[in-house]
Amino acid sequence: MHYRLEASDLEQLLDALKADGYALLGPQRQDNAILYDTLESVADLPQGWTDQQEAGQYKLKRREDAAYFGYVVGPRSWKRVFLPPRKRLWSATQQDGVWSISEEPLPTQKVALIGVRACEIHAIAIQDRVLREGPYPDPYYTTMRAQSLIIAVNCTQAAPTCFCTSMDTGPNATFGFDLSLTELLEPAHCFVVEVGSPKGQALVETLGLPAANDPDQARAQAGVDQARKQIKRTLQRDDVKALLYRNLEHARWDEVASRCLSCANCTMVCPTCFCTEMEDITDLTGDHAERWQRWDSCFHGQFTHVHGGPVRQSTRSRYRQWLTHKLASWEDQFGTTGCVGCGRCIAWCPAGIDLTAEVKAFRESEHTQENNKR
Amino acid sequence: MTQKPKLAVWKFASCDGCQLSLLDCEDELLAVAGAVDIAYFPEATRRMVDGPYDVSLVEGSITTPHDAERIVAIRKNSKKLITIGACATAGGIQALRNFRDVKEWTSLVYAHPEYIDTLAHSSPIAEHVKVDFELRGCPINKMQLVEVLAAFLNQRKPLVPNHSVCVECKLNEQVCVMVTQQTPCLGPVTQAGCGALCPRYLRGCFGCFGPKENPNTASMATQWRTSGASESQIFRAFRGINGYAEAFRLESERSEQRLQPTEQEAK
Numbered sequence: 001m002h003y004r005l006e007a008s009d010l011e012q013l014l015d016a017l018k019a020d021g022y023a024l025l026g027p028q029r030q031d032n033a034i035l036y037d038t039l040e041s042v043a044d045l046p047q048g049w050t051d052q053q054e055a056g057q058y059k060l061k062r063r064e065d066a067a068y069f070g071y072v073v074g075p076r077s078w079k080r081v082f083l084p085p086r087k088r089l090w091s092a093t094q095q096d097g098v099w100s101i102s103e104e105p106l107p108t109q110k111v112a113l114i115g116v117r118a119c120e121i122h123a124i125a126i127q128d129r130v131l132r133e134g135p136y137p138d139p140y141y142t143t144m145r146a147q148s149l150i151i152a153v154n155c156t157q158a159a160p161t162c163f164c165t166s167m168d169t170g171p172n173a174t175f176g177f178d179l180s181l182t183e184l185l186e187p188a189h190c191f192v193v194e195v196g197s198p199k200g201q202a203l204v205e206t207l208g209l210p211a212a213n214d215p216d217q218a219r220a221q222a223g224v225d226q227a228r229k230q231i232k233r234t235l236q237r238d239d240v241k242a243l244l245y246r247n248l249e250h251a252r253w254d255e256v257a258s259r260c261l262s263c264a265n266c267t268m269v270c271p272t273c274f275c276t277e278m279e280d281i282t283d284l285t286g287d288h289a290e291r292w293q294r295w296d297s298c299f300h301g302q303f304t305h306v307h308g309g310p311v312r313q314s315t316r317s318r319y320r321q322w323l324t325h326k327l328a329s330w331e332d333q334f335g336t337t338g339c340v341g342c343g344r345c346i347a348w349c350p351a352g353i354d355l356t357a358e359v360k361a362f363r364e365s366e367h368t369q370e371n372n373k374r
Numbered sequence: 375m376t377q378k379p380k381l382a383v384w385k386f387a388s389c390d391g392c393q394l395s396l397l398d399c400e401d402e403l404l405a406v407a408g409a410v411d412i413a414y415f416p417e418a419t420r421r422m423v424d425g426p427y428d429v430s431l432v433e434g435s436i437t438t439p440h441d442a443e444r445i446v447a448i449r450k451n452s453k454k455l456i457t458i459g460a461c462a463t464a465g466g467i468q469a470l471r472n473f474r475d476v477k478e479w480t481s482l483v484y485a486h487p488e489y490i491d492t493l494a495h496s497s498p499i500a501e502h503v504k505v506d507f508e509l510r511g512c513p514i515n516k517m518q519l520v521e522v523l524a525a526f527l528n529q530r531k532p533l534v535p536n537h538s539v540c541v542e543c544k545l546n547e548q549v550c551v552m553v554t555q556q557t558p559c560l561g562p563v564t565q566a567g568c569g570a571l572c573p574r575y576l577r578g579c580f581g582c583f584g585p586k587e588n589p590n591t592a593s594m595a596t597q598w599r600t601s602g603a604s605e606s607q608i609f610r611a612f613r614g615i616n617g618y619a620e621a622f623r624l625e626s627e628r629s630e631q632r633l634q635p636t637e638q639e640a641k
Contacts, residue, residue, distance in 0.1 A: 032554040032576075035549070056597075085547065261538070261562040262538075262590060263540040264538060282525075282530065283405070284524045285405070286527065294545060295545060300587070301536070302536065313588075314588075347553065348553055
């Protein structure tokens with residue numbers, strides 16, 4: 001069952017969520033990008049703006065229409081909500097020789113995520129397997145996930161960096177949402193709404209949304225099809241794991257390492273990368289200590305530091321670790337791929353390194369070898 | 375009551391900015407003064423207590439024969455020696471002399487060059503004595519200084535990550551100026567520590583904290599070229615405050631070689 005929400009009534013949806021006690025997070029235009037941040041009202045949305053993305057490039061541009069969700073994805077992903085960049089885990093204070101440890105209280109604020117893309121829902125599901133469903137659930141992550149509500153927005157346009165169709169993660173959301181919206185600009189600006197949970201159903205009833213008619217539903221489908229058609233980047237997935245495992249000593253790793261800055265931007269913007277570092281600090285007196293968790297990256301030397309130095313010293317070994325984990329050993333470890341095809345690592349790499357091109361290079365070199373044999 | 379550790383602050387060829395970071399600690403300054411006995415710090419107090427010192431902070435580079443002798447004496451008189459700032463860890467901006475003929479320069483600059491007793495190179499402290507920790511920055515970050523002092527006082531490892539400035543941008547959730555604006559930025563090859571100050575104001579990183587661990591300066595230079603930066607811009611970016619730090623030095627030398635033919639063409 002699909003419903004119809006007039007664009008002019010979008011505020012009512014936000015108001016209903018607020019009334020239900022949710023803090024709203026959603027897209028807005030900040031510092032030359034569209035970022036997810038605290039949302040007060042519809043006026044904060046990046047209406048009439050879009051993003052243009054290429055390898056190592058991201059630019060905002062005015063749209064000719066009044067679309068609220070007429071962009072693709074920006075540098076922030078939703079992982080910041082569940083796995084914040086920095087988080088204090090506990091602090092300890094010494095008084096008269098006795099230490100008292102206080103654990104950081106868990107958050108109680110419910111959050112509604114507005115404008116979650118299909119690939120991002122898959123990314124959340126991937127992180128769920130690691131941080132929520134694994135043998136050591138992260139308490140903060142688990143708490144935030146339990147009190148989050150997801151309003152998905154189906155993609156009706158794609159960026160040149162997108163390859164969700166290769167990863168089977170988009171362009172439309174098929175699970176993991178409370179409500180999903182498909183924005184229609186013509187003949188009237190409205191949203192076709194799909195319900196994905198009892199909470200979503202309750203929202204639709206609160207708002208008293210009418211059913212969407214067939215033409216609206218067809219237009220929504222056409223929008224999603226349009227996005228699908230726009231996607232030109234591909235990553236052949238079926239044998240990528242075996243392909244990478246067969247080529248662990250390939251010269252291509254040296255070639256990509258000559259371009260890779262090992263700056264870690266790809267892992268920071270990746271919606272599935274979950275590695276964190278523990279940082280312990282004290283004050284000058286030594287009477288107060290804190291433990292913090294912060295995002296870490298397999299591109300850091302410190303990441304594999306053991307007695308005597310880092311295990312992965314070269315950029316070659318770090319890039320290889322990242323790519324083989326993302327596309328191959330992630331599957332061995334968690335039963336899914338670690339990539340959702342959002343293209344963030346391509347757009348936000350200052351050197352414009354494109355993992356789909358790297359995978360193709362391995363595949364083509366094997367073809368060349370095969371042909372040479374014949 | 376046990377005696378407080380004795381802290382000394384020494385100056386070599388430098389602008390004093392890093393020492394000032396200690397005075398600039400404001401809120402933390404009283405805590406610092408409470409945790410250590412500031413035994414020698416001429417910039418702050420005329421009270422001077424003789425060594426040995428538990429911790430010596432050394433600012434500045436070695437540029438004269440007298441400096442070279444003095445740092446050896448300071449090392450002997452210090453249990454722990456920590457260098458602070460780009461001058462002390464990489465030779466500083468005055469290390470630009472290392473790429474030219476100092477005698478020629480002194481003859482151009484001074485009326486009586488014979489009075490000038492200087493070394494051919496401006497060198498980091500670690501080229502002369504064993505250094506226990508090098509704190510980067512031009513100037514250093516005062517919170518990192520407090521962290522390093524706290525670590526040494528509590529006999530733990532200082533929490534001073536050697537990853538890129540990019541990581542600070544991302545942890546602060548700042549948007550990349552290079553990707554969005556094609557702004558030439560040294561962030562991907564520069565060590566974190568400033569809190570990504572320049573990108574926060576939509577400027578590119580100047581590399582004040584020197585090369586990060588495992589820096590790929592060649593790819594960085596290529597990227598700048600692709601974004602339209604001139605070769606002399608690239609040359610100057612790498613030959614700056616940290617121009618004598620190895621990775622930046624090598625890249626500026628490569629860039630200089632590219633620059634020379636074009637300069638000749640211009641002539």
